[in-house]
Amino acid sequence: MADKKLVEAITSMEEDFAQWYTDVVKKAELIDYTTVKGCMVIRPAGYAIWELIQKDLDRRFKETGVQNVYLPMFIPESLLNKEKDHVEGFAPEVAWVTHGGLEPLQERLCVRPTSETLFCDYYKNVVQSYRDLPQVCNQWCSVVRWEKETRPFLRSREFLWQEGHTAHATAEEAEERTLQMLNVYSDFLEETLAIPAIKGRKTDKEKFAGAVATYTVEALMHDGKALQSGTSHNFGDGFAQAFGVQFTDKDNTLKYVHQTSWGMTTRLIGAVIMVHGDDSGLKLPPAVAPVQVMIIPIQQKKEGVLDKAYEMRDRLAKVAGGSLRVKVDDTDKSPGWKFSEQEMRGIPMRIEIGPKDMEAGKCVIARRDTGEKIEVADADLETKVPEILESIQKDMLEKARAHRDEHTYSAANMDEFRKIFAEKAGFVKAMWCGEQDCEDRIKEELSVTSRCMPFEQEKISETCVCCGKPAKHMVYWGRAY
């Protein structure tokens, strides 16, 4: 039996989803607040998830030829100002450094909110000929955006991310890379975070400042709100023109490069919490669980029990090329308290082992995702544990997919549209004429934004849900984080 005290420490999801979220990030010890306003401490249990995300994404990047680099964290104001749309998008929310040591700076520097301008400055130096292309770089770093309202992982003044920046000889190659990385993101979300994603293109209103096209992977949280989980931008040669990034092509003429950028951030940890969690706390997919299996001894003071627990841990350490992450909770807390902690922290699997189990030559495996308890013969430990972890990973994705599908609606006209958002929360598929005016009106009336024009288009109706003019695109609409 799980201990009630720890469970009661968090608000129930149905009662207050926002408070439940805040409780979970605190009680699972993922973050801590600081005296630095709008910033957070990512604690060991939170950072370990980020390390697993990094490792997995980084491997996927490198398989497509990405190389990591590190560029300065400061952008001189004159450099930021070079691309007009970009500076308009970011200048209102950057932090400015005006003094270095005891002296005022001649030119103020902003702390990077994103690094397109710096990468242009760099590529301008290292790209001369078509032989120097493509440039396919990425950096892992922190960026700063001076947000007014902040929430752990979802929106903070500083956050961690990766930003990929590429330069290509042709427009086709740039578009190909933009979509390639969107697919990497989508695969990563499904395979690693067990989060199904809608892939699509942002409307002009929602696209990145300075981009020709922004593609996105959109996920649905448990409360029916959308979370933009990763974006991939095609810049065409706009930045190259603004920064003069040119190369001599095979035909001996001078051309501008075509660029892309793409990023994912620590808000993914927020996505994992809000897609999978429940009233007992966090639920981590095994692929990003810093501890995948917690062995909890029952009556651990009885002779042999702790030794048995360690023996099981050591046996599991040899399974699957040593890749399983297994721990024994041998603290002097009660088993009930340990169960609650393991559940709160989202550890996917618990193994209970006590004197009676030992006598019967078995142990009990409890799945965090379903609560199911499975008796496993001691001799089957090495085969069953990886097998069940794999099921958990798979089933968590399917459960999230079912939840998303159940909370995806269609609206053929404004009445239906209003009715859905008055009564329900989720994605709404509805047609759009392509005019920003309709997007603005929908946003004003329903506080709903266009999430994306999905690659998988359907025809919900003939006309725009808002103005009644002929429809051009099906759009996923939703309230978003």
Place this chain on the structure above:
Amino acid sequence: MADKKLVEAITSMEEDFAQWYTDVVKKAELIDYTTVKGCMVIRPAGYAIWELIQKDLDRRFKETGVQNVYLPMFIPESLLNKEKDHVEGFAPEVAWVTHGGLEPLQERLCVRPTSETLFCDYYKNVVQSYRDLPQVCNQWCSVVRWEKETRPFLRSREFLWQEGHTAHATAEEAEERTLQMLNVYSDFLEETLAIPAIKGRKTDKEKFAGAVATYTVEALMHDGKALQSGTSHNFGDGFAQAFGVQFTDKDNTLKYVHQTSWGMTTRLIGAVIMVHGDDSGLKLPPAVAPVQVMIIPIQQKKEGVLDKAYEMRDRLAKVAGGSLRVKVDDTDKSPGWKFSEQEMRGIPMRIEIGPKDMEAGKCVIARRDTGEKIEVADADLETKVPEILESIQKDMLEKARAHRDEHTYSAANMDEFRKIFAEKAGFVKAMWCGEQDCEDRIKEELSVTSRCMPFEQEKISETCVCCGKPAKHMVYWGRAY
């Protein structure tokens, strides 16, 4: 034969060591300068070395129980000001953020030059009882110090590092952790970077702002100058008192924690360059070489040659658990040019394979460290390559150790001391009375600083080399980067 043009692109070490260094970092494509003054771009070839350093160090940290975290990059001025020595040491060289978005900040924030103050702020929140101790955290991040003179990797306004910060219940435990991490650094330098280090304690003059004791690993560069390569600090309970970091001990009394911090930075890449490099460029120890083996086909247009090169690469990919990093240079450059590039980039081993070798059932392995060429039978490839890489790693350390020992001198009095630094460059062992006055005088006259009081003390003479009073410590002196 290596191509002369590329080699001639770098200044010889004997002619101008500083210029040689600058040439190597540029020509080996480790860094690029930027329009952000005093900052640098770490290019793919440079960043890949840093990734290998991180991976190795991070593994060593975790083996000692370290957990990674991430704290904000900004420090409010009032927080920085809490520990008097610390703020005096750092305030003159920090960058100040004064505006967020379009608004001036109520309190200015510095960009972290180091994070002791933030960790105190964090530990104050999460440490209540002896059960919450020890806290053994580390973060990988970038820090900013507003240097006037900068040099790639060695001194720049922003650099990458790791900073470990721990809190303990007792003074003994803190001292133990301080020395434990110094040993981790020393082992890492020797085993991974092939750099022998002198371990010792800094004098009060040279210790970290706010520390009770600073320990250091000091390395000797090829030009006879010293490089502080890693430091580990014991803070006692000074920071805890300034920040109020207290815990209830087992005896139910309130006590201050004892803290440590320890760091290594991207300047290690500078150390690798300056310890191992030569007039042909970089020389990387295999453990941190992003490419360990470059296979260079000779007469690659002849039938079967390229296929043979790929076959060898694929065979080597299966050796040593897939851990070898092997590439084929199949570009259309001349073999001589490829040789020079491989040497410039410090790739530890080259394999030459051409039609004649194929006929004879062999290949030629060229060691970057010694220039030695070794004929290897095709059938022995899988055993010989890891064996030779291991020798290279070992021999590079021994060569560096021999160089250091040859450039370590002893001085019993000021005349000997002066003579050595007038004629030679290296470490000088000499006795010291323990008074800062003598350190100051030596620095003023000879531009030499105390590098450390080594753990392995010797008795060079009975009296202080400077004032003639009774000697307390043997000190390593040197000119330093």
